[in-house]
Amino acid sequence: MSSLCINRLQEERKQWRKDHPFGFFAKPNKNSDGSLDLQNWTAGIPGKPNTIWANAVYPLTISFPDDYPSRPPKVKFPGGFYHPNIYPSGTICLSILNEAQDWRPAITLKQIALGVQELLDSPNPDSPAQEPAWRAFGKDRPTYEKKVKEQALKYAK
Amino acid sequence: MARDSYIQQIIGAEKYEQIKYAKVLLVGAGGIGCELLKDLILMGFGEIHIVDLDTIDLSNLNRQFLFRKKDIKKSKAFTAIKAVNKFKYDHTKLVPYMASIMDSDTFNLAWFDQFHLIFNALDNKDARSFINRICLFLKKPFIESGTTGFFGQVVPIFPYESECYDCTIKETPKSFPVCTIRSTPSQPVHCIHWAKNFLFAQLFGEINVSANNDVKTLGSDNKEEINTLINEQNELINLRNSIFDSNSSLEFALNIIKKIFIDDINKLLKIDDLWKTRKRPIPLDISLVKLLENDRKRVLLKQSNIDEILSNFQKLWSLNENLIVLIYSLINLRKRILNSNNPRSFIIDFDKDDEDTLNFAASSANIRSIIFDIPVKSKFDIKQIAGNIIPAIATTNAMMAGFSALQSLNNFNVLQHYLESKIVFTSIESKSMTNPSQLFPGSKTCASCTVLRELLKIKDIDNEKLTLRVLLKKILNNINYKKHFKDSTNEDDQDNNKPEISIVIGKNRLIYDIEFDDNLDRSLKSLGFKENQILTIKDDDDIKTEIELYILEDKTLSNDIYIPKIDNVPEKPKKKKPKVEPDTNPNEPITFDDEDDDENKKQDEDILEDTDDFITILDDGDEPDSSQLNNTMLQEDISAMNEKRKIEDHELDHQTKKIKIDLSLDD
Numbered sequence: 001m002s003s004l005c006i007n008r009l010q011e012e013r014k015q016w017r018k019d020h021p022f023g024f025f026a027k028p029n030k031n032s033d034g035s036l037d038l039q040n041w042t043a044g045i046p047g048k049p050n051t052i053w054a055n056a057v058y059p060l061t062i063s064f065p066d067d068y069p070s071r072p073p074k075v076k077f078p079g080g081f082y083h084p085n086i087y088p089s090g091t092i093c094l095s096i097l098n099e100a101q102d103w104r105p106a107i108t109l110k111q112i113a114l115g116v117q118e119l120l121d122s123p124n125p126d127s128p129a130q131e132p133a134w135r136a137f138g139k140d141r142p143t144y145e146k147k148v149k150e151q152a153l154k155y156a157k
Numbered sequence: 158m159a160r161d162s163y164i165q166q167i168i169g170a171e172k173y174e175q176i177k178y179a180k181v182l183l184v185g186a187g188g189i190g191c192e193l194l195k196d197l198i199l200m201g202f203g204e205i206h207i208v209d210l211d212t213i214d215l216s217n218l219n220r221q222f223l224f225r226k227k228d229i230k231k232s233k234a235f236t237a238i239k240a241v242n243k244f245k246y247d248h249t250k251l252v253p254y255m256a257s258i259m260d261s262d263t264f265n266l267a268w269f270d271q272f273h274l275i276f277n278a279l280d281n282k283d284a285r286s287f288i289n290r291i292c293l294f295l296k297k298p299f300i301e302s303g304t305t306g307f308f309g310q311v312v313p314i315f316p317y318e319s320e321c322y323d324c325t326i327k328e329t330p331k332s333f334p335v336c337t338i339r340s341t342p343s344q345p346v347h348c349i350h351w352a353k354n355f356l357f358a359q360l361f362g363e364i365n366v367s368a369n370n371d372v373k374t375l376g377s378d379n380k381e382e383i384n385t386l387i388n389e390q391n392e393l394i395n396l397r398n399s400i401f402d403s404n405s406s407l408e409f410a411l412n413i414i415k416k417i418f419i420d421d422i423n424k425l426l427k428i429d430d431l432w433k434t435r436k437r438p439i440p441l442d443i444s445l446v447k448l449l450e451n452d453r454k455r456v457l458l459k460q461s462n463i464d465e466i467l468s469n470f471q472k473l474w475s476l477n478e479n480l481i482v483l484i485y486s487l488i489n490l491r492k493r494i495l496n497s498n499n500p501r502s503f504i505i506d507f508d509k510d511d512e513d514t515l516n517f518a519a520s521s522a523n524i525r526s527i528i529f530d531i532p533v534k535s536k537f538d539i540k541q542i543a544g545n546i547i548p549a550i551a552t553t554n555a556m557m558a559g560f561s562a563l564q565s566l567n568n569f570n571v572l573q574h575y576l577e578s579k580i581v582f583t584s585i586e587s588k589s590m591t592n593p594s595q596l597f598p599g600s601k602t603c604a605s606c607t608v609l610r611e612l613l614k615i616k617d618i619d620n621e622k623l624t625l626r627v628l629l630k631k632i633l634n635n636i637n638y639k640k641h642f643k644d645s646t647n648e649d650d651q652d653n654n655k656p657e658i659s660i661v662i663g664k665n666r667l668i669y670d671i672e673f674d675d676n677l678d679r680s681l682k683s684l685g686f687k688e689n690q691i692l693t694i695k696d697d698d699d700i701k702t703e704i705e706l707y708i709l710e711d712k713t714l715s716n717d718i719y720i721p722k723i724d725n726v727p728e729k730p731k732k733k734k735p736k737v738e739p740d741t742n743p744n745e746p747i748t749f750d751d752e753d754d755d756e757n758k759k760q761d762e763d764i765l766e767d768t769d770d771f772i773t774i775l776d777d778g779d780e781p782d783s784s785q786l787n788n789t790m791l792q793e794d795i796s797a798m799n800e801k802r803k804i805e806d807h808e809l810d811h812q813t814k815k816i817k818i819d820l821s822l823d824d
Contacts, residue, residue: 003290003693004323004604007703010659010667010695017672028667033685034676035666066283070329093336100333126430127336134428 008069009038012109023057024113039064045113047152051121052145056152060116062109069105072097075112082151084123084134093129094119160246161201168571173201175569177247180204180271184258184288185278186233187211188549189302191223192558193278197249198241200562204250206272208264209233210257220551259287261689266294266612266707274568275299276561282327286605289314289322290691294610294707298568298575302561304583306548309557313564313578316606319596323605340425341435345526345534346542352522353507353543356417357514359393360400361490361505392416400491401500407458410487411450414480418524419443438528445480457481467516470536474520476527483520489513509544518543553583556591601730609726613692613706614719619682623717625669626677629656632694635720636704657697663690671697701726 016026023046028036041062047053058081064073075097076090077083085093095102096115128134136144159165165173179202183194186209197205211233213224223240224233234253241251256263258279269275269291277299279285285301292299293316301312301322314321337343338351396413403409418441426437452458457477463485466478474482490505490513497503507514519539526533540546560581567578579593586592599606615623633656659670668676668684676684692706704726711719 003608003703003705006661006665006693007604007695009665010661010670010693011699013667013670014659014695014697017670031666033666033683034679035662035668035684036673037665038661038667039665067329070326100337126433128340128428128431129336 005064005066005068006038009064013038016109020110021114021117024117025057026062026109026113039066039068041109043113045117045120046157048117048121052148053120053152055157056155057157058120058155060113062112069107071099072103072107073112075116082133082147083120083130084125084137085119085127085129086133087129091129092116092119093124093127160199164200168566168569172569172571176203176566177201178203179273179569181206181565182269182272182275183207183278184275184284185209185280186221186223186237187217187278187280188220188551188554189304189558189561190233190278191221191237192555193276193302193561194223194237194241195244196558196562197276197565198245198247198251201247202249204252206252206254207234207237208254208256208258209237210255220549220554222551258284265689266291266709269297270295272297274565276565277301278558278561279303285322289605292316293321293606293608294705300561300564302557304549304553304557306550307553307583309553309583311557311560311564311581313567313580313596315576315578315596317599318576320599321603321606324597324600324603340428341431342525342529342531343435345522345531345539348522348525348529348531349518349534349539349542351525352518356521357507357518360397360413361494361514362507363504400494403491406488406491407450407484409491410484411446413487414441414483414524415443415446417521418528419446422528436530438530441524441528445477449480449484458484467536470540473533473535474523476524479520479523479527479533482516483524486513486516486520490517507543509540509546515540515543556583557581560591607729608703608705609723610705610707611721611723612709612719614709614711614714615681615686616710616712616714616717616719618686618688618708618710620717621680621682623681624678625681625684628681628718629660629669629677631718631720636723637726659695659697661693661695662686700728702729 013028020026024044026041026043028038029040029042031037041064043060043062044057045060046057047055059078061076062073065071075092075094077086077092079090080088081090087093094115096107096112097103123133123137125134125138133144133147136147161173164176168176181197181202181204183190183197183205186194186207190207190209194205194207209232212230213221213228213233213236215226215229217233218224218226221233223237228236232253232255234255238251238253245251254263258264275288275292275297277285277288279288280303285303288299289301291297292314296316298313298315301314303310312322313319333347333350337347338355342348342351396416399409399412403412422438422440425431426440449457456462458481463481466474466482493505493513494500494503505511505514507518509515515536519534519536522539522543523533525531534542541548564578564581567575576596578596580596582592582594584590584592601607617623655671655674657671659667661667662685666685667673686708688708688710690708692708694704694706696703704723706720
């Protein structure tokens with residue numbers, strides 16, 4: 001792991017501390033020795049108000065690889081998360097988190113968090129990552145909305 | 158004539174004496190390492206320590222000439238020094254180690270400090286970056302070298318004086334997004350990745366049983382939907398189970414082929430959105446499967462037929478040939494599982510040197526490629542890609558090792574100044590084999606060599622009284638961050654012990670920042686302080702440069718903690734646009750910004766003018782009301798003017814480039 005990675009993670013922590021969007025949280029996980037693990041974070045993404053995702057904070061894990069920021073962090077919801085663009089494992093299919101697509105080393109944690117929040121209520125039907133949510137979103141909207149609301153209750157604030 | 162007379166003539170007897178007493182470290186005893194060890198011994202170096210954690214593999218023997226077939230599985234470092242004994246004319250002292258150079262318990266800072274010079278003959282970025290960092294701490298020169306096929310380079314690095322290893326960003330090996338691998342491959346490598354890491358792993362790799370639990374927690378009334386979901390997740394488990402449930406190996410193989418190359422592709426095809434902009438895959442023709450199913454007499458699957466296909470691993474197999482190889486490998490793999498002691502929990506790992514697993518990956522990747530209209534690859538090529546084999550060529554290695562050895566002479570005052578050392582690249586032009594380049598000064602924004610590095614000595618790390626608060630106070634006393642701290646904490650003046658810095662120990666453990674002071678009264682020991690770890694201190698206001706402290710225990714200290722006095726922590730180069738997301742490449746020197754902007758503006762203006770002209774001409778042509786157009790003279794004038802402007806633009810371009818180059822030299 002290079003100095004670049006450590007410096008950048010310290011910087012991300014500082015930037016987030018000083019300025020982060022309302023209702024979000026993101027913090028490095030605590031190690032057993034009381035220190036914080038800068039490579040593995042837990043975050044919470046609030047659903048946008050006035051959407052079916054509202055009134056809940058969705059838990060996210062973010063892990064930064066050793067060659068971050070050359071490579072994007074891995075960002076995951078809990079396994080089985082109901083959303084057309086989330087894989088059964090919880091991995092998020094989002095272009096800014098994709099090395100081959102729109103990831104750039106300058107993308108900040110804040111941008112990632114906002115990007116994920118945006119994805120929640122604006123799924124991309126062109127890149128399905130799981131069948132149930134993707135199918136319901138396209139063919140059976142009432143079921144889709146019902147499911148999403150059930151999930152929101154599970155993660156209610 | 159003595160063997161060393163040439164080198165004596167070149168560098169002089171006196172300087173040659175230095176080499177005889179020089180102690181050097183060679184990191185890596187592989188392709189370049191074997192060559193370099195030979196070179197250094199023949200040059201007469203006094204003492205060479207050689208480190209390699211690897212053992213010798215069959216595939217090394219074509220180029221790592223110090224090793225023989227009988228040496229396979231033995232340590233590279235130890236075997237290498239035995240092999241060179243025959244020509245160790247100068248009684249060079251050789252010390253081998255079979256260990257990772259990054260193991261700081263074996264190799265601490267003092268150990269590295271005993272060498273005059275370090276040679277890198279490594280094969281990975283991590284270890285190179287590591288040596289770079291150690292050499293920055295010790296301000297010790299090292300010579301970096303590397304090859305890929307016909308390309309290679311040798312870069313002498315003088316810490317803080319010339320570009321360090323991290324000054325230029327290295328390309329990271331590509332990884333692929335899941336979506337591309339699972340649903341929309343577009344290159345052979347995607348299919349190979351899928352065959353090896355997804356399909357093979359699902360069928361024969363470690364079993365993942367947690368899949369079922371999530372479904373139940375989703376809570377749905379729709380029974381049908383729950384069933385589809387469970388089915389989906391169970392399908393692959395079922396496939397795996399079919400290893401045991403099938404009546405025959407052939408039935409097992411054909412079931413897998415039907416499911417993977419027909420059913421699954423049809424399922425993908427139902428997702429219309431995927432194929433709006435992509436070519437639709439064409440599932441495998443069922444009649445081919447039927448043909449194989451009815452091949453009871455084993456005409457196609459005759460051993461001699463299979464052997465013939467497999468004998469040609471450079472050939473591009475046809476669809477039929479791929480199917481036959483796949484069936485053959487599936488049958489063999491199934492047999493291996495059934496014949497094992499505990500078939501239900503037996504797993505097979507993919508290995509490029511395991512014929513069955515390689516045949517499986519090659520044929521299934523190719524069939525998938527055909528379905529997605531992607532070019533197929535030969536088994537030979539697929540072995541390279543699946544096994545992450547970087548082609549290595551003995552000649553390139555030998556050349557680069559030679560240049561590395563030659564450049565090392567510059568550390569013994571052969572040149573007027575060692576910074577006259579040269580970087581050497583293999584040339585891509587046919588005229589010359591190699592090209593030299595001068596050394597460049599380090600990048601002002603490099604995250605490695607702009608950092609201030611010092612030692613942090615602790616008398617007794619186990620001393621429970623040494624708390625983080627004590628250390629912090631010491632840091633603030635000795636390192637002059639202070640003025641700046643007061644500025645930033647003026648609201649909270651009585652509490653000067655809470656500076657706005659963040660401290661990380663080791664790889665990634667944050668132990669303090671302004672909002673995380675839980676650990677202030679805990680002992681350094683309990684926070685995991687150990688010898689040979691590095692403490693990184695970062696100024697939260699981003700004004701001063703980062704500081705890295707290398708932790709050493711020193712029982713002879715009179716105080717508990719020793720940190721050198723540093724009065725002037727240098728400031729970081731100022732960012733042009735603070736508080737704006739950095740959109741540009743952070744590596745670009747900041748000084749470029751102004752110039753670039755101006756140049757761009759100039760060019761933009763020129764382009765705008767050009768565009769105006771262009772539009773005028775078009776208007777003239779389109780609009781009949783323009784009498785000017787009839788005047789051919791004028792038209793010619795205009796085109797002549799445009800021509801001229803183009804030339805000027807070209808010149809301007811040239812100038813811009815020049816300015817840029819000049820600037821980079823100034824840096």
